[in-house]
Amino acid sequence: xxxxxxERRIAARFATFDQDGNGYIDREDFSGAAKALLAEFGTPARxxxxxxxxxxxxxxxxxxxxxxxxxxxxRITREEFVTGAVKRLRDNPDxxxxxxxxxxxxxxxxxxxxxxxxxxxxDAARVLTVLGVPEDxxxxxxxxxxxxxxxxxxxxxxxPAFARYFTVPE
Numbered sequence: 326x327x328x329x330x331x332e333r334r335i336a337a338r339f340a341t342f343d344q345d346g347n348g349y350i351d352r353e354d355f356s357g358a359a360k361a362l363l364a365e366f367g368t369p370a371r372x373x374x375x376x377x378x379x380x381x382x383x384x385x386x387x388x389x390x391x392x393x394x395x396x397x398x399x400r401i402t403r404e405e406f407v408t409g410a411v412k413r414l415r416d417n418p419d420x421x422x423x424x425x426x427x428x429x430x431x432x433x434x435x436x437x438x439x440x441x442x443x444x445x446x447x448d449a450a451r452v453l454t455v456l457g458v459p460e461d462x463x464x465x466x467x468x469x470x471x472x473x474x475x476x477x478x479x480x481x482x483x484x485p486a487f488a489r490y491f492t493v494p495e
Contacts, residue, residue, distance in 0.1 A: 335410045338490065339403050341457050342389070350389065350401040355382040355428075358456055365455045366435050366448075374435050381428035388424025418488035429483050443477035446470070 344354040359382040368374050393401045393409025413421035436444035436452050446467045453463035470478045470486055
């Protein structure tokens with residue numbers, strides 16, 4: 326069972342998803358995140374990488390709405406987020422992370438300057454910063470994602486970390 330402390334931590338993550346700060350999460354928050362990432366890395370929206378990122382954002386929104394939008398209004402309130410995320414964590418944290426995989430994969434691809442399938446730690450930190458993580462925290466988090474110490478962050482490192490993000494303190 327997920328503790329009330331974990332529920333509090335999950336609720337604190339709500340603001341990361343509520344990109345425009347209007348008090349709920351909706352499709353525009355996900356497309357806005359994609360647009361901001363593309364701008365940060367100078368990637369055209371109509372490019373293959375841009376289209377993949379927008380597609381990943383839409384898939385992420387659909388997955389999130391599917392687990393959390395209880396009243397079907399196409400908006401996720403803080404309470405719906407906490408309830409939906411907690412349920413997923415009870416079921417399986419890794420499965421919860423899977424809804425984000427297409428977006429995370431595409432975001433890493435946008436940040437992958439040399440096309441080797443991974444972003445540098447610095448570029449991974451840029452992604453996190455664009456998504457609303459404070460710069461100092463983003464740098465520390467990106468460095469921690471580099472499990473093998475090669476200076477790169479790949480999908481195999483990012484996706485499991487996504488699930489852990491919801492269960493550990495900042």
